[in-house]
Amino acid sequence: MSLNIDLHSHSRQSDGVLSPADVAARAHANGVDWWALSDHDETSGLNEAAQAAHDLGLGFIPGVEISVTFCGKTVHIVGLHIDPADAALAAGLAEIRRGRFDRAGVVAERLAQCGIDGAYEGAMSHVDNPDLISRVHFARDLLERGHVKSLQQAFDRYLGEGKRAFVPVQWASLEQAVGWIHGAGGKAVIAHPGRYKYTPQQRDALFQVFKDLNGEGIEVVTGSHTPAQYEQYARLALQYGFQASRGSDFHAPGVGRVDLGRMPDLPDGLVPVWRDWI
Known part of the structure; x- marks a missing residue:
């Protein structure tokens, strides 16, 4: 039986509704074997998350989701297996x-x-x-x-973008985010690539620049993707030589397409981003 691995979730330390410990408990109750908390631009919940995971016998990978501006739009880069005490990462997140x-x-x-x-x-x-x-x-x-x-x-x-109360923000650059993640000992992963409203040329530019920066992976199976997009981004992962990640993007019970740990397995033939850790 394959391991149930969910490497994208949020707590009340950013825009989720549960405490880090309660997210860990939900992951455990849903049969997750290895879990990552990846709050937006924030690592303050990781100590609580790690302790709760340890107490439950749940494998834990520290993460963060960094806001980036690329081609005038917001992109999210997940950093996995990071050291949250890294000074450059902490300073960059504070600025965001x-x-x-x-x-x-x-x-x-x-x-x-x-x-x-x-x-x-x-x-x-x-x-x-x-x-x-x-x-x-x-x-x-x-x-x-x-x-x-x-x-x-x-x-x-x-x-939403273009609506009356939408306020754009200039986030970190892609180069900065990947640099912070690598400096903190982690791997960089493009979160839910199917969500970004890019032209095919802009999407290819994102992937190519990310590859040139030695970004490691993309989320293939995620709560934001349809089954057809699982296959689409599996093909793109193979095309660009990216590792593949799996994460629900859990924020709250009953919100989103899938619950924590309830996604299908990665498509065959992909290299999982967790290969070096699990």
């Missing part, structure tokens, strides 16, 4: 978090212009870490107060 905090005030102002007051305070009520306030926290507030009927509608109506 400052950008998130500054953006939140502007988002709240734009929502007020749409007739929705108190959005900043409402979003903050869903945040454990004020530096990691995100659009998801605003979406949860809008849903809770009845301004929208679903989280997706919050993005479609207000928070």
